[in-house]
Amino acid sequence: xxxxxxxxxxxxxxxxxxxxxxxxxxxxxxxxxxxxxxxxxxxxxxxxxxxxxxxxxxxxxxxxxxxxxxxxxxxxxxxxxxxxxxxxxxxxxxxxxxxxxxxxxxxxxxxxxxxxxxxxxxxxxxxxxxxxxxxxxxxxxxxxxxxxxxxxxxxxxxxxxxxxxxxxxxxxxxxxxxxxxxxxxxxxxxxxxxxxxxxxxxxxxxxxxxxxxxxxxxxxxxxxxxxxxxxxxxxxxxxxxxxxxxxxxxxxxxxxxxxxxxxxxxxxxxxxxxxx
Numbered sequence: 336x337x338x339x340x341x342x343x344x345x346x347x348x349x350x351x352x353x354x355x356x357x358x359x360x361x362x363x364x365x366x367x368x369x370x371x372x373x374x375x376x377x378x379x380x381x382x383x384x385x386x387x388x389x390x391x392x393x394x395x396x397x398x399x400x401x402x403x404x405x406x407x408x409x410x411x412x413x414x415x416x417x418x419x420x421x422x423x424x425x426x427x428x429x430x431x432x433x434x435x436x437x438x439x440x441x442x443x444x445x446x447x448x449x450x451x452x453x454x455x456x457x458x459x460x461x462x463x464x465x466x467x468x469x470x471x472x473x474x475x476x477x478x479x480x481x482x483x484x485x486x487x488x489x490x491x492x493x494x495x496x497x498x499x500x501x502x503x504x505x506x507x508x509x510x511x512x513x514x515x516x517x518x519x520x521x522x523x524x525x526x527x528x529x530x531x532x533x534x535x536x537x538x539x540x541x542x543x544x545x546x547x548x549x550x551x552x553x554x555x556x557x558x559x560x561x562x563x564x565x566x567x568x569x570x571x572x573x574x575x576x577x578x579x580x581x582x583x584x585x586x587x588x589x590x591x592x593x594x595x596x597x598x599x600x601x602x603x604x605x606x607x608x609x610x611x
Contacts, residue, residue, distance in 0.1 A: 348451035355455035363460045377464035399540035404479035405568055410536040411473025412560035416499030417532035418466035424454040427507045428524050431514035440608050499559035501588035505595040515602035531556045539573045547573050558587040
């Protein structure tokens with residue numbers, strides 16, 4: 336019985352998310368010229384991160400022992416995975432504002448899961464520009480890197496990108512849940528989301544061992560690209576991990592999403608209305 340109710344709530348949440356995002360997409364497309372311009376601006380601004388990398392390689396041949404095509408591969412994987420998560424539920428960092436001003440109460444009285452409503456709130460289609468920009472860099476890297484692309488490696492790349500998006504989604508949800516308590520912690524959340532994707536754009540060899548341990552075992556963002564990319568590029572895995580760990584991104588994503596879901600429920604239960 337409980338399982339049936341839980342499944343029903345998930346279906347309701349997905350349906351509510353779809354309806355709300357469709358509403359925001361229609362609203363966005365009512366001003367198509369504005370949408371195109373803001374998307375192009377987003378592509379340019381996010382592309383500056385890769386320009387920074389290109390400027391570095393104008394002075395050096397490798398970065399932490401990684402040549403430009405391989406660093407571009409890391410960049411593309413990180414940017415695409417984060418871009419998908421940011422497009423899907425990037426608006427969750429606004430939860431703290433809703434908690435402070437009491438507008439979260441209006442979501443609680445609706446007969447659909449709050450998570451689906453918050454995730455779809457002010458859905459910004461322009462964020463697709465980040466995905467497109469990352470895909471262009473990833474496409475260049477796929478052509479430039481010296482990799483024998485067999486079916487297993489192609490499948491691993493696709494699964495790693497999907498799993499990476501799931502891991503970033505979990506970070507978004509966990510960060511939003513923390514705002515039930517902190518209320519004004521959007522910058523803390525951004526440090527792990529936007530900051531995390533920037534970190535992953537560079538090889539693990541340029542960072543200290545303790546930081547790499549944290550990104551592998553504590554907040555496992557390394558499974559977005561560092562770990563699977565090392566296998567795909569024929570490099571040793573970070574921290575000397577065994578080769579089979581490169582295939583663990585889906586499991587890591589599932590665990591992260593499950594833990595984020597538990598944190599979300601705990602945060603929602605702890606919420607006390609402002610009374611306004």
